Amino acid sequence: MEQQFVLPVIVIGGVVIFLIIFFHYVPFFLWLSAKVSGVRISLVQLFLMRIRNVPPYTIVPAMIEAHKAGLGTITRDELEAHYMAGGHVERVVHALVSASKANIELSFQMATGIDLAGRDVFEAVQMSVNPKVIDTPPVTAVAKDGIQLIAKARVTVRANIHQLVGGAGEDTILARVGEGIVSSIGSSENHKSVLENPDSISKLVLRKGLDAGTAFEILSIDIADIDIGKNIGASLQIDQANADKNIAQAKAEERRAMAVALSQEMKAKAEEARANVIQAEQEIPRAIAESFRSGNLGIMDYYRMKNIQADTAMRENIAKPEINPTANPLSE
Structure with missing residues (x-):
């Protein structure tokens, strides 16, 4: 069972x-x-x-x-x-x-x-x-008048089926659009013209054919926002003026140092000449004694020389102004 x-x-x-x-x-x-x-x-x-x-x-x-x-x-x-x-x-x-x-x-x-x-x-x-909209990061550029502008753009792209294999991606599109914005603003005469006609940027960028070799076809580029940044031209001029001032100060310091060195050199030469004079004056008594011994100098010649020295000293004293040490120059 x-x-x-x-x-x-x-x-x-x-x-x-x-x-x-x-x-x-x-x-x-x-x-x-x-x-x-x-x-x-x-x-x-x-x-x-x-x-x-x-x-x-x-x-x-x-x-x-x-x-x-x-x-x-x-x-x-x-x-x-x-x-x-x-x-x-x-x-x-x-x-x-x-x-x-x-x-x-x-x-x-x-x-x-x-x-x-x-x-x-x-x-x-x-x-x-359904085309895709890509927002670019802030792009900084400087117009010819030196004013910095910060622009943001929106790029509308459509996939290019035939370029998807081997074509560049979104990063290349963003880089080319940013380059075009910088070139367009940089060629403007002043920042006011860019602010008045922001569509001029998009038109110039679109004419460059930035989608060549990419996997996308650019349909439109719209400037979403433009902000005014720094005055780069004025900053560069200030920096150049400071650089020129520093160069001038360095050259003036160089000339002052050369003048000080020359003054020190002249003082050294004067001290050397003074030392030579003192040394030569120290040799005078010896020369006079030697002249007495050799008969080249008589006693009358010696006294005559002393009289000349005394007369010269008296004239120098007469020529000097008389200074009273007790007089008060403010009372005069």
Whole structure:
């Protein structure tokens, strides 16, 4: 009795395990959904997807979506190849459907190439339909009159599908727009003309074709705000005047130092000459004594010389003004 009861349980358990394994490797209901949707795919192909580690629940819904959208050129092998290459099958199919509805030319090869290049192809198609607005950081520029202006711009861009692979991104757009703003303000005669006509900046920047080689097409550049900054010209003139003053002070100090050095040199020479005179005066008595011994100088010549010296001293004393030390110069 027990054997009769155990045998059906084993059979039922085996059947259940078989069905679980079968429905795991052969997604019957997914095949049925594809069949109802008009997508031709066999159970063997679904089983082989499992063997190749390709999820059928990713490939088959994508095939159904493409078939319902009228994209009959996309095959199962192409979707599998793109998945195994590391691509996003769902995003690619969504992008192709959106591009088809918006009359945007986008092939499967281009879409997969954009996706494998690391860009979100579905977002790119959405940006082609709905342009994106990019706000630039504050751009500082100086007009010819030396007044600094700080401008902010809003750039409206649309994705360029054909340039997404190999094209530059948003950073390049922002850099080029900032360069164009600086060039436009810098070529203005004065800051007032820029404040009066800010659209002149956007017109000049748009004429330069800044979107060349990028993944975007610039639709418009609008100046959102312009603020007045510092007076750079006056600051530069002040800095130049200070620099010139410092140079003049350095040159004057150099001349003063040279004059002081020359004065010290002249004093040294005067001291040297005075020392030579004193030394020469010290030699006079010796020379007179030697002249007495040699007979070249007589006693009368000596007294005559002394009289001349006394007469010279008396004349010098007479020529000097008389100074009374007790007199008060304020009382005179």
